[in-house]
Amino acid sequence: MGLNLVVLVKQVPDTQNITGDAMKEDGTVNRQALPAIFNPEDLYALEAALTVKDLYPGTRVNVLTMGPPPAVQVLKESLYRGADFVALISDRRFAAADTLATSYALKCAIEKIGNYDMVFCGRQAIDGDTAQVGPQTAEKLGINQITCVSEINNIDTDKKSVEATRSIEGGFEIVKSGFPVLLTFTDEGYVPRPPSAIRMLSYKNASTEVSTEAFDESYMDGEMSGSAGNNLQLWDIEAINADVEGCGLSGSPTKVKKIMSVVLTSGDIKMVDNDMGGIAEMVHELIADHTIG
Amino acid sequence: MSTKNTVMVFIQQDDGIVADVSLELVCKAKELAGELGAKVSAILAGDKLDAEAKRVISYGVDELFLVEDKRLAHYTPVPYTKVVRDIIVAQQPQIVLYGATTTGRDLGPRIASNLKVGLTADCTDLQIGDHKIKEQLYKNILYQIRPAFGGNIIATIVSPEKLPQMATVREGVMKIVEPDASYKGKITKVDPKLEDGDFLTEIIKRVREEKRVNLKGAQIIVSGGIGVETRANFKLIEELAHVLGGEIGASRAAVDAGLVSQPHQVGQTGTTVRPRLYIACGISGSIQHRAGMAESSKIIAINSDPDAPIFQIAHYGIVGDLKEIIPQFIKAYKAKA
Numbered sequence: 001m002g003l004n005l006v007v008l009v010k011q012v013p014d015t016q017n018i019t020g021d022a023m024k025e026d027g028t029v030n031r032q033a034l035p036a037i038f039n040p041e042d043l044y045a046l047e048a049a050l051t052v053k054d055l056y057p058g059t060r061v062n063v064l065t066m067g068p069p070p071a072v073q074v075l076k077e078s079l080y081r082g083a084d085f086v087a088l089i090s091d092r093r094f095a096a097a098d099t100l101a102t103s104y105a106l107k108c109a110i111e112k113i114g115n116y117d118m119v120f121c122g123r124q125a126i127d128g129d130t131a132q133v134g135p136q137t138a139e140k141l142g143i144n145q146i147t148c149v150s151e152i153n154n155i156d157t158d159k160k161s162v163e164a165t166r167s168i169e170g171g172f173e174i175v176k177s178g179f180p181v182l183l184t185f186t187d188e189g190y191v192p193r194p195p196s197a198i199r200m201l202s203y204k205n206a207s208t209e210v211s212t213e214a215f216d217e218s219y220m221d222g223e224m225s226g227s228a229g230n231n232l233q234l235w236d237i238e239a240i241n242a243d244v245e246g247c248g249l250s251g252s253p254t255k256v257k258k259i260m261s262v263v264l265t266s267g268d269i270k271m272v273d274n275d276m277g278g279i280a281e282m283v284h285e286l287i288a289d290h291t292i293g
Numbered sequence: 294m295s296t297k298n299t300v301m302v303f304i305q306q307d308d309g310i311v312a313d314v315s316l317e318l319v320c321k322a323k324e325l326a327g328e329l330g331a332k333v334s335a336i337l338a339g340d341k342l343d344a345e346a347k348r349v350i351s352y353g354v355d356e357l358f359l360v361e362d363k364r365l366a367h368y369t370p371v372p373y374t375k376v377v378r379d380i381i382v383a384q385q386p387q388i389v390l391y392g393a394t395t396t397g398r399d400l401g402p403r404i405a406s407n408l409k410v411g412l413t414a415d416c417t418d419l420q421i422g423d424h425k426i427k428e429q430l431y432k433n434i435l436y437q438i439r440p441a442f443g444g445n446i447i448a449t450i451v452s453p454e455k456l457p458q459m460a461t462v463r464e465g466v467m468k469i470v471e472p473d474a475s476y477k478g479k480i481t482k483v484d485p486k487l488e489d490g491d492f493l494t495e496i497i498k499r500v501r502e503e504k505r506v507n508l509k510g511a512q513i514i515v516s517g518g519i520g521v522e523t524r525a526n527f528k529l530i531e532e533l534a535h536v537l538g539g540e541i542g543a544s545r546a547a548v549d550a551g552l553v554s555q556p557h558q559v560g561q562t563g564t565t566v567r568p569r570l571y572i573a574c575g576i577s578g579s580i581q582h583r584a585g586m587a588e589s590s591k592i593i594a595i596n597s598d599p600d601a602p603i604f605q606i607a608h609y610g611i612v613g614d615l616k617e618i619i620p621q622f623i624k625a626y627k628a629k630a
């Protein structure tokens with residue numbers, strides 16, 4: 001028996017290659033200044049879903065992302081790897097969403113898919129490292145969650161339950177939950193598969209119709225225009241039946257007050273000669289001020 | 294929502310023992326409450342926790358809400374969300390703090406989502422200050438300070454419009470003060486309103502190794518980076534730590550290279566430490582490493598590159614090959630002590 005799975009993914013700026021002008025004055029991220037990548041842990045969530053699909057033929061893997069039009073790239077990569085359906089949740093009114101507003105929009109989109117057994121997502125995204133969107137979405141859906149999953153051990157399709165190993169401080173837990181349940185994945189238990197060349201060819205020109213009212217032109221991306229593809233859809237606020245107030249800035253209780261680049265604090269350093277004399281003198285000082293005993 | 298003047302801490306317990314981070318948070322809550330003229334309250338849920346409840350109070354809690362139920366012995370998300378949410382709704386604190394542990398980061402977001410309030414993840418500092426949104430001035434609100442973008446920036450987040458203001462806080466960054474066994478706080482027992490249908494997670498197995506590496510409690514830490522190069526050379530780090538009576542630390546690069554195991558890692562994705570003495574050997578001093586050790590009282594840097602960033606936060610700098618310097622250090626110490 002096949003399962004109906006939803007995978008939440010995010011396109012993130014590659015924070016390991018930060019340049020100086022990555023932050024805008026209002027504290028939001030200037031994504032253009034950084035290369036955009038598939039959030040690493042989300043690839044593990046996708047891999048977990050595709051592994052379930054390999055084991056239970058007939059399983060449907062739906063991938064959702066919320067973001068500006070260029071984020072369609074992570075959806076295409078999901079199709080290349082084996083996803084059955086992907087949707088980009090995109091609307092200017094989602095701009096400046098914090099984790100709460102994001103989880104609200106994702107909840108609406110998941111409910112639009114409906115009838116799901118499990119929702120998978122990465123534990124956290126490397127741009128924010130908050131690990132909040134998964135649990136916040138589960139709460140809004142009113143379902144159980146298993147966070148920090150390294151691996152799914154077993155699925156019982158008759159009893160509709162899943163058993164998974166989750167990482168905790170200094171060890172692990174093996175837990176079981178019935179469906180529906182949301183799982184967040186770490187980068188421990190799977191090896192994400194590469195895109196399939198055949199699927200890449202068949203989806204190369206996949207594109208979706210953009211309702212232009214939703215965007216201004218500057219927000220558009222060449223890749224988004226063209227003819228509609230059934231397994232790649234664009235959903236705006238109306239499409240997911242979301243309440244405008246709950247989205248974007250108005251649905252976001254947290255505000256960025258200040259951003260500081262990390263600067264080195266240069267203290268008064270004492271340079272020690274790298275010979276026995278210098279080192280012995282330092283040791284003497286450290287003993288005298290009781291730093292070492 | 295009219296708000297009572299309290300700073301509340303969610304107290305995490307694992308196998309009936311309160312987590313250190315929760316005690317650190319009580320101490321921080323006490324400090325914030327002092328500035329706000331507020332009281333400190335706490336939530337502790339589990340089974341048979343009387344003694345631990347008293348211990349928590351001794352760190353400065355004025356009122357502790359104790360929820361005892363066999364089914365709450367181990368943390369699971371849905372029942373804990375209900376219990377904690379109900380107490381927050383009834384008590385209306387202005388601030389709620391959680392440890393940024395697997396448990397705190399599992400629970401906090403669910404509470405925030407349920408109450409539609411803000412939550413800032415993994416804070417490394419909390420302060421009180423004012424903030425203006427449009428023409429409205431919010432006085433004495435919580436500044437939630439955290440690294441973001443892989444540690445490249447420090448962001449101050451505020452969420453004054455809807456209370457409570459909530460944050461998860463990193464383990465090891467808040468100072469713990471001596472408990473006072475005579476501290477007068479009261480324990481209020483709360484009956485949880487839970488149904489069998491709330492217990493959706495079945496814990497089949499739980500394996501926790503007691504951390505043999507005690508970085509957080511160490512007064513002296515000798516850390517090795519990738520500059521140590523080999524496992525054989527890493528013995529030098531171990532030997533120096535041993536003679537000084539310290540613990541062994543490491544950079545992530547050293548852990549990744551297999552020179553030493555992960556529990557020894559210091560930094561943003563490792564342990565945050567603030568020992569009396571931190572000796573960094575063959576560690577360049579990346580932002581992520583410094584995030585976990587910059588608060589050390591004294592820092593000695595041993596590095597062959599005179600321009601290594603670690604020297605900019607060190608109190609003593611020795612430029613040279615650690616393979617030559619560490620044996621001299623050991624010899625000098627043995628001669629003096």
Ligand SMILES: Cc1cc2nc3c(=O)[nH]c(=O)nc-3n(C[C@H](O)[C@H](O)[C@H](O)COP(=O)(O)OP(=O)(O)OC[C@H]3O[C@@H](n4cnc5c(N)ncnc54)[C@H](O)[C@@H]3O)c2cc1C
Pocket residue numbers: 016443444517518519520521543544545546547558559560561562563564574575576577578579580581582585595596597598601613614615616
């Ligand atoms: C999101 C994120 C999280 C991270 N979290 C952490 C973390 O928690 N902790 C952490 O440490 N890192 C973390 N890192 C990695 C961090 O960016 C650095 O890569 C790492 O700290 C470098 O380790 P290192 O100093 O040992 O290595 P290097 O930067 O390569 O430095 C090695 C140093 O050794 C010196 N050296 C070489 N040979 C000798 C010798 N014979 N004698 C003396 N000196 C010598 C060199 O001059 C050099 O300065 C994180 C990175 C990211 C992106």
